[in-house]
Amino acid sequence: MRVDHDARARNRAGERATAAAATAVAHPNIALIKYWGKRDERLVLPRTGSLSMTLDIFPTTTRVRLDPTAENDTVTLDGVPVTGQALHRVTAFLDLVRRRAGSSRRAVVDTENTVPTGAGLASSASGFAALAVAAATAYGLDLDATALSRLARRGSGSASRSLFGGFAQWHPGPSTAGAAEADLGSYAQPVPVGDLEPALVLAVVDAGPKAMSSRVAMRHTVDTSPLYEAWARSSRDDLAEMRAALRRGDLHEVGELAERNALGMHATMLAARPAVRYLAPATVTVLDAVLRLRQQGVAAYATMDAGPNVKVLCHRADAERVAGAVRGAAPDAATHIAGPGPGARLLGREER
Secondary structure (H helix, E strand, O other): OOHHHOHHHHHHHHHOOOOOEEEEEEOOEEEEEOOOOEEEOOOOEEOOOEEEEEEOOOOEEEEEEEEOOOOOOEEEEOOEEOOHHHHHHHHHHHHHHHHHHOOOOEEEEEEEEOOOOOOOOOHHHHHHHHHHHHHHHHOOOOOOHHHHHHHHHHHOOOHHHHOOOOEEEEOOOOOOOOHHHHHHHOOEEEOOOOOOOEEEEEEEOOOOOOOOOHHHHHHHHHHHOOOHHHHHHHHHHHHHHHHHHHHHOOHHHHHHHHHHHHHHHHHHHHOOOOOOOOOOHHHHHHHHHHHHHHHOOOOEEEEOOOOOOEEEEEEHHHHHHHHHHHHHHOOOOEEEEEOEOOOOEEEEEEOO
16 A cells, blocks of 8 residues: 555655646546446545546646645636635645645646536546646655545546546445545556447537536435436446446447446436436437437447536547537537547656
């Protein structure tokens, strides 16, 4: 076990020379088997496992600079100061890093985000994955990929998966264990994939922030939807089948599993009381276009996160045709083609 769970190692980390600053980059991921529902809000432990594909577009770049004279953390996003709940989330995450590093120094965090924030396009995944790598380096923590995944999870659950490139599975951790053991058991790791050349066509029908955040909608769905427990049970089976389909390189089955899992998740939201509805008219129009593509013999399957935007899984060779069909169905939607992308990585560090 690494320094993040050992008190004496934390003290030694505080004695080591820390970097003056560190910069990291991470990419968003799109879940094919969804994460929806926490069993522990503080530790961000999910009720079910999930599996995603990290994208090769929309990177987030974050620089963390330690400031020994500052009394508070300072955070900017695309040059604009972050305030309110968003600032609190970053500060709480940095407090966690500081406790593990045995440091009290505040930080200046500068983030450049190329993915629309709060629109259901996994901006928090890339954001907290980049922050985890940069902050751990700046504060002198020596963490392996698994420990970094655990750390990123505490900022945003899906960020645990953006630590890895390609396809990754986030383990929920043992449900009957105590908090410390469950924390150690919940992390992401790469998933083996067979002969598969996938693409995701992103149909951004609305790039604006959601009316209800994923965190609020998730909690409300778990608490009030009579369909939630049935979906969670079926999602565990979907996850096992998805791993097998990826290993075989069977894009048709991967797509079928992803689509039914996503539609099931949205069904739990619609059954919540009152209902949570992210689907917009353009969302349904794109879903109909995907169905028509399949009727024409094109392997195209839709998935959606907590938002109105649709992602269409297809063969890389069919991506342009799929994007054209999406644009024809929803002319106002922005389309992007993504392939499997890299994991989070350190771009550089500045010494004292």
